[in-house]
Amino acid sequence: MPSKKKKFSARFPPARIKKIMQTDEDVGKVAAAVPVLISRALEKFIETLILKTSETTKIRNAKTLTTSHIKQTIHQEKKFDFLKDLVANVPDHQAEDESDPNISDTK
Amino acid sequence: MAERPEDLNLPNAVVTRIIKDAIPDGVNVSKEARLAISKAASVFVLYATSCSNNYAMKAKRKTINANDVISAMEEMEFDQFEDPLKHCLEAYRNEQKNKKEANEKKKKEKEVEVQTVEDVMEEEEDDEDNDGDNEKDEDFVAEEDEDDDEEEDEEGGDVESVGLGSVANDNASVSGSATGSVVEISDDDG
Numbered sequence: 001m002p003s004k005k006k007k008f009s010a011r012f013p014p015a016r017i018k019k020i021m022q023t024d025e026d027v028g029k030v031a032a033a034v035p036v037l038i039s040r041a042l043e044k045f046i047e048t049l050i051l052k053t054s055e056t057t058k059i060r061n062a063k064t065l066t067t068s069h070i071k072q073t074i075h076q077e078k079k080f081d082f083l084k085d086l087v088a089n090v091p092d093h094q095a096e097d098e099s100d101p102n103i104s105d106t107k
Numbered sequence: 108m109a110e111r112p113e114d115l116n117l118p119n120a121v122v123t124r125i126i127k128d129a130i131p132d133g134v135n136v137s138k139e140a141r142l143a144i145s146k147a148a149s150v151f152v153l154y155a156t157s158c159s160n161n162y163a164m165k166a167k168r169k170t171i172n173a174n175d176v177i178s179a180m181e182e183m184e185f186d187q188f189e190d191p192l193k194h195c196l197e198a199y200r201n202e203q204k205n206k207k208e209a210n211e212k213k214k215k216e217k218e219v220e221v222q223t224v225e226d227v228m229e230e231e232e233d234d235e236d237n238d239g240d241n242e243k244d245e246d247f248v249a250e251e252d253e254d255d256d257e258e259e260d261e262e263g264g265d266v267e268s269v270g271l272g273s274v275a276n277d278n279a280s281v282s283g284s285a286t287g288s289v290v291e292i293s294d295d296d297g
Contacts, residue, residue, distance in 0.1 A: 010124040012117055020115045020149060021156040021171075029170040033199055034159070037176045038152060040195040042117070043125055044188045045151050046144060050129040050136075057134055064135040067143045079184035082154045083147050090143075 012039040052077065068094040117148050158182050 014035035021027055021035075049070070056069040056076075071087040074080040122145045126136055136144075156171070158179035163171045173196050180188045 010121050010128070012121055016115075016117060017152060020117075020152045023115060024153065024156050024160065026164075027156060027160050027171065031170055031172040033173040033196060034171055034176055036199050037173055037192050037195055038155060040192055041155060041176070041180060041185070041188050042148050042151060044191055045185070046122065046125045046148060047129040048185075048187075049144065049147060050126055051131075054131050054134050063133070064137050065130070065140050066137045067139050070140060070143055070147075082183075083150060086146055086150055087143065 010043060011036075012042055014039065017042075049073070049080070066094045068092055115149055116145055117152075119145060122148060154183065155179055 012035075014032075017035040017038050018030055021030055021038075050065070053065055053069050053073040056072050057065045060069065062069070067087065067090045071090040071092065074083045074087055119141075123141060126141060126144060130136060155176065159171045159175040162175040162178045163169070166175075177189055177192050177196075180186065180192065
């Protein structure tokens with residue numbers, strides 16, 4: 001059965017997006033359409049990140065996409081430079097089990 | 108920035124759904140990877156916000172608008188997002204327009220409805236005991252109490268029990284105002 005990729009069905013809550021935006025002190029008001037656009041951009045962004053990362057996953061012959069694959073992708077693409085700090089603590093190579101003690105929330 | 112990006116996470120369900128749709132068949136995603144993607148998404152929002160805000164400030168505006176966001180994508184090297192975003196914006200504007208029109212239509216319909224109900228209520232107001240005439244039989248009973256000598260006693264019981272209403276109708280026709288100040292009783296004596 002061909003799985004139908006659902007587009008436009010996964011939207012982020014505009015209020016939450018606006019909240020995140022307003023953690024930036026320089027940000028004043030935000031037009032109503034903006035969180036909607038950001039939501040769509042987020043969708044495309046996650047898609048792009050996953051697609052590119054899954055290429056790394058395949059090259060490494062892995063069945064599971066891990067944080068180290070993400071880290072590699074981030075370092076390979078200039079447009080993902082802004083994510084470098086996020087994955088700084090991630091090891092370059094990981095085992096494929098779910099219990100990974102290396103990723104911690106406290107940074 | 109005092110707030111850390113991790114503090115403001117986007118809903119996991121939505122992130123998971125997008126990941127599921129994007130991932131090629133046969134590939135799984137680890138829990139940690141999902142979390143990392145979620146955090147990356149939050150960071151993306153902040154980065155996009157900052158860029159968009161710069162465009163707004165350049166134009167001496169205090170409000171970030173849709174075009175600022177689209178321009179920001181170009182700056183962030185995500186030009187491929189420009190078209191989907193433009194479509195998204197158009198769809199949103201149409202949605203808002205339709206919502207507004209639907210609301211205005213609803214409002215108008217409600218106004219007419221209220222008026223109709225009010226009219227009907229006014230008519231029903233006078234016929235409180237639903238016996239077809241606009242007189243209250245309570246008032247009739249009150250008057251009857253005053254004229255004890257003249258009362259009809261067809262039922263053989265106390266006329267005060269006439270309050271039931273139906274007997275009163277058999278006895279008399281009532282004319283006058285419903286306020287009950289003056290009620291004329293004419294008896295149809297059988």
